[in-house]
Amino acid sequence: MKKLLCALTLAFSVISAAFATPPATFSEAKVVAKQKIYLDQANSALGELYCGCKWTWVGKSGGRIDPESCGYQTRKQQNRAERTEWEHIVPAWTLGNQRQCWKSGGRENCVDKDPVFRAMEANLFNLYPSVGEVNGDRSNFNYGMASGVAPQYGQCTTRVDFNQRAAEPRDEVKGLVARTTFYMFDRYKLNMSRQQQQLLMAWDKQHPVSAWEKERNRRIAAVMGHSNPFVTGERHWTQGYKPVGDGVVSNIAASPARAASQATLASAGTSGLIIGNQKSHVYHLASGCPGYAQVSAKNQVTFASEVEAQAAGYRKAGNCK
Template sequence: MMHLIYALALLLVSSVCLATPPASFPEAKVIAKQKVYFDQANSPMGELYCGCQWTWVGKSGGRIDAASCGYETRKQQNRAERTEWEHIVPAWTLGHQRQCWQHGGRKQCINADPVFRAMEANLFNLYPSVGEVNGDRTNFNYGMTSGIPAQYGQCQTKVDFKNRTAEPRDDVKGLVARTSFYMFDRYNLHMSRQQQQLLMAWDKQYPVSAWELERDVRIAAIMGHHNPFVTGERQWRLGYKPVGDGIVSSLPRANVHSSAATEAGSHEASGSIIGNRNSRIYHLPVGCPSYDKVSAKNQVPFSSEADAQSAGYRRAGNCS
């Protein structure tokens, strides 16, 4: 039955014209409301962490219906009353493995790194959630929270502040696992062995649901590709080697150009070319797979390729 549902879903997405992926996180939130979660505010699935229903407010916000899920505020009343857009894989985790984070945190990544902007705006990684739980989870990894009592009334998600872990409710553990696999795979990120083992267990224990399939189809119609860990095209195994197909593709439209000359100009404007003082080789933020592998102590920033070449540097041979 599940295969039939997905076959019909694939037929549906193949019959529509693909939209352009969002170019920024603010744009992604609006598109997520309009085209992915537009009919989910009163669905039995509810928001991510507690299954609460909500009422849409403004372009992409919402007000939580606490009674619908038995939610009780732990500490932050204002955030408990509103929905926020949770990055299932935190923006901190995404950015911390990019060089830009070392040079100014999230703001620098947004300004200088088109790959980070693509990660931050990736619709597969976004889900409405109770603001308070989103804030409590912060950038913690997922984990088991044995011994932690209920913190939000009847909400099953728990946060272990001491050990910096968060355990989502059972209904979304599989979705969380497969979304994490997708993000780490697409953007060539490193995942600890312990996190891999946990998410692999959740992936197996909580198989793809009808809603997760439908969500995948809706997002694919915008992003132009599916989550292969939902469709079954890929399977995460211990020691899996990420493909990294999002490093040089599916970038925000403001950073994708048809001509090499225009592309070079965009690199120069960003001021994010990185040279390696030891090898005398420079790397561009897009199309150069070793861009984020230059150690901080060896980095030499350049505002343009001309500046780098004038200083005696040459472009890395593995740049596309």
């Protein structure tokens, strides 16, 4: 019986991964993150990433911060202090700076020309709602110790050392940001300094995986098709760890579910994928839609079927015949 249950669990995991469809762009990822990962977390005890503030959802993926819920006080940027923003736990600059596309034209060039960067930028494991002002202050700084910095945001214990270009998150999320960083560097084969490794390994040990982190991992895995192995315990980061890089190839290729759908379309004689515009959330068919070839590369999202496009919140262009 035990062997049968294990086999069924494994089979279910394989099937779930096969039918998972990760978001293709950062804009799409923010909407998916709200709907499938954090929708019920706006009033949770943990709150947003850096200060533990509660928030109210606004629009497709935005939020309005409740400063009284966390004792937040604005440091300088009132507009950003009032809203949530989607923080890349590993900054987009860090992700892109180790790729040729960034050196050739920065983030916009990477979004246009590098499918691996687009996958990194849209990776749900790396996204978390945060107070916009702290997100802006953190900028592209590495996580580090800021013990000599006085409180900057009222009762919020996250601190940013602008001189040393380092950000120290509150204790409640230090383990989560460490294991997320390990995952991103491992999956996309990035280089991490010895000092950074030592600090994050210490946080990983001092702050074990929480019940919410396990649940977050489960929710994201249902969309991405895989778990964070540093949360599940399948992998452990040690000094000198050699990143695997399993996302460098797998995130470029079509997911098994999408590949199967494409094969079905091909056998049915339907040519071309459906192209969606991630700004307007309108999709175009290869046949009968004048705008099919007019969507700019950086705004394109492809779907294997109209059902898939509509499930992602897209609607057919009005000028399709």
